[in-house]
Amino acid sequence: NAGVTQTPKFQVLKTGQSMTLQCAQDMNHEYMSWYRQDPGMGLRLIHYSVGAGITDQGEVPNGYNVSRSTTEDFPLRLLSAAPSQTSVYFCASSPTAHGYTFGSGTRLTVV
Amino acid sequence: QQQVKQSPQSLIVQKGGISIINCAYENTAFDYFPWYQQFPGKGPALLIAIRPDVSEKKEGRFTISFNKSAKQFSLHIMDSQPGDSATYFCAARGAQKLVFGQGTRLTINP
Numbered sequence: 001n002a003g004v005t006q007t008p009k010f011q012v013l014k015t016g017q018s019m020t021l022q023c024a025q026d027m028n029h030e031y032m033s034w035y036r037q038d039p040g041m042g043l044r045l046i047h048y049s050v051g052a053g054i055t056d057q058g059e060v061p062n063g064y065n066v067s068r069s070t071t072e073d074f075p076l077r078l079l080s081a082a083p084s085q086t087s088v089y090f091c092a093s094s095p096t097a098h099g100y101t102f103g104s105g106t107r108l109t110v111v
Numbered sequence: 112q113q114q115v116k117q118s119p120q121s122l123i124v125q126k127g128g129i130s131i132i133n134c135a136y137e138n139t140a141f142d143y144f145p146w147y148q149q150f151p152g153k154g155p156a157l158l159i160a161i162r163p164d165v166s167e168k169k170e171g172r173f174t175i176s177f178n179k180s181a182k183q184f185s186l187h188i189m190d191s192q193p194g195d196s197a198t199y200f201c202a203a204r205g206a207q208k209l210v211f212g213q214g215t216r217l218t219i220n221p
Binding site for chain 1: 114117120143145147152153154155156157160200202204207208209210211212213214
C-alpha cells in the first residue's frame with residue numbers, strides 16, 4: 001500500500017514550457033485534490049475531484065488543468081509555466097473529503 | 112481571499128509549556144475542522160479533527176477547542192516537546208472542498 005505517490009520530486013522548468021505533475025493513489029479514494037504551498041500563504045487549493053470524470057476549480061486554478069480518467073490517477077498540467085508557479089505542489093486523496101492523505105510533494109522551480 | 116485565517120505565523124514555546132494556535136472562519140457552511148502537522152520535506156499529516164456540534168476534542172496531548180458562535184477554533188498542545196516542532200495548519204471543509212489556513216511554524220525550545 002504505497003498511499004499517494006507524486007512524481008517527480010523536483011523539477012526545473014523554463015518559462016513557457018509545459019509539464020505534467022503525476023499523482024497516483026492505491027487506496028481507492030474518490031476524492032483527490034491538488035494544493036500549492038507557498039511561504040506565508042499556507043496550502044491553496046488548485047483543483048479537486050470528487051470521482052472519476054468529475055473535476056472542479058479551487059482557489060487558484062488559473063494556469064493549471066486537471067483530468068480524472070481513473071479513480072487512481074489525478075495529473076496536474078501546467079500549460080505554459082510562469083515564474084509565479086514556482087512552488088511546492090501537493091496531491092492529496094480521501095475516501096470522504098474529510099481526512100486527506102497527502103503525497104510527499106513536488107518542488108517546482110520556473111526560471 | 113483566505114477563507115480560514117490562522118495565527119500566529121510563528122510561535123516559540125519552552126519544553127513542557129502549552130502551545131496555542133488559533134483559527135477563524137466566516138463560512139457557516141463549513142462542517143469539519145481538521146488540523147494538520149507538517150515536518151520539513153514532508154507532506155501534511157492529519158493530526159486531529161472536530162465537527163461543529165462538539166465544543167472540544169482531546170487526543171493525548173492535543174486538544175481542539177471550538178467556538179461555533181465566534182466562528183473560531185484553536186489547537187492546544189499540552190506539555191509541548193521538541194518533537195512537536197513543525198508547521199501546523201488548520202483547515203475547514205465545505206462544499207466537498209478542504210481549505211487551509213496560512214500555517215504556524217512552531218518551535219519548542221529544549
